[in-house]
Amino acid sequence: MFTLYKKELSSFFSSLMGYLTIIVFLLMTGLFLWVFHTGFNLLDYKYAGLDGLFVLGPWLYLFLIPAITMRMIAEEKKNGTMELLLTKPLSEFKIVFSKFLAGFTVVVISLVPTIVYYFVIYRLGDPVGNIDTASVIGSYIGLLFLGAAYVAIGLFASSLSSNQIIAFIIAALLSAVFYYGFDFLYTMVHGKLALTMRWFGIQMHYESISRGVIDTRDVIFFLSVITLFIMLTRMVLQSRKWKK
DSSP states (O other): OHHHHHHHHHHHHTSHHHHHHHHHHHHHHHIIIIISOSTTOHHHHTSSOOHHHHHHHHHHHHHHHHHHHTTTTHHHHHHTHHHHHHTSSOOHHHHHHHHHHHHHHHHHHHHGGGHHHHHHHHHHSSSTTOSOHHHHHHHHHHHHHHHHHHHHHHHHHHHHOSOHHHHHHHHHHHHHIIIIIHHHHHTTSOTHHHHHHHHTSHHHHHHHHHTTOOOHHHHHHHHHHHHHHHHHHHHHHHHHHHHO
């Protein structure tokens, strides 16, 4: 399994697309947080915090993570290498989980350079160090959970088609529905049903963790979403055997 994980990572970074995805994420966050005079600009905000990064993150990952995952299974199916891979002494779960770990590693790599923003804001605070570190750590954890959920959804989308563009569109739409869709429905209904509806959306749990308090209910929710889509992807791969 570790061999397949390394293969996926090396395959991703052996192409321009791999570096381009991370560069676009860092470039967009850098421009919105430090250059463009928008509501996300940290210098205009006059408050020592990284809220802008964690508001932008879900939007940027909504497009960048599907770009990471769209080829992971779709390309294998298109080139016929998936059949060869399934003949190896690896279960469908190990194949999917290896690809999930590779995608999640890329998400982590894309986030690591943004830690520089924390130290800059830390120094700019008045007094120095006047920043809610617990909230920042919680927000990073939330963004990692969010990224992992998007990777799992993206893998599932990639397993549904051998066309990378179609896989990208499905992944982006599914991620958007799970992040924003349930909150939209929350505004349409009332009472206990509204709260239940919102609970099934990723946004509520992401915002909860971002406050700096790690609630086990939020962690269980994210792990459940990740597990659900990993198992769905595994079922799609197994369905090739059922057809035979």
